[in-house]
Amino acid sequence: MELFPALRLSWLNGWLFVAALSLTDAITFRLFPKAVVERLFDRSGWSRKQVVFTFVGKLVALLSLILLALTPLKLDHPVLVIGACISALGLAGLVLALISFKNTPGDQPVTSGLYRISRHPQIVMSFMVLAGACLAVGSWTALAIQIASHFFTHLGIIGEEDVCTKRYGDAYRAYLKRVPRYFIFF
Secondary structure (H helix, E strand, C coil), X not given: CECCCCCCCCCCECHHHHHHHHHHHHHHHHHCCXXXXXXXXXXXXXXXXXXXXXXHHHHHHHHHHHHHHXXXXXXXXXXXXXXXXXXXXXXXXXXXXXXHHHHXXXXXXXXXXHHHCCCCHHHHHHHHHHHHHHHHHCXXXXXXXXXXXXXXXXXXXXXXXXXXXXXXXXXXXXXXXXCCCECCEC
C-alpha cells in the first residue's frame, strides 16, 4: 500500500472494479421493473440538508473513482488478491440486497435477505466493492477518500431512515430496534 501511487492510464487499473460495480448496477436495474428502480432512487421527503450531504458524498466518491481509474493494479502484491476478494463479496452481496429490495412490496419496509442483518446492505456492499478496489491498487489515498465519501453518505442515510419511519410507521421503528445500520454497528 502506498499513500500516493503512481497514476497512469492502463488496461489493468482500478477502473476494472468500478466497471464491474457499474455493470452490476446497470444489469440489475435494467432487469427490475421501472417502479422498483424509481423506489430505489426516491428522495422525496428528504430535507435539503440530507440531499446536500448525499450530493457531496457522491462528489467525493467521484474523486475516488477517478483516482481508482488512473491507478494501476498491484499485480505483484497480495493486496490485489485481497482487494479482489473483498470486491467480489461486495458485488455478490449487492446483488442479493437488490433482489430482496425488488421482491418486497412498495408498501412494506425491506426486511428480508441481507436486510435482516443490516438496514443498508446496498451501501455496505457498494463500499466493500470500492474499498476492495482501493486495496487492489494499493492506495491509502483512494481508501481515505472512499471513507470520507461514505461519511457524507451516512448523513444521507439518516434522512432515508427518517423518511422510512414516516412511511412505514411502527413496522419500521421495530426494524430500527432489531437490526443494526451497518451489520455490526447500531
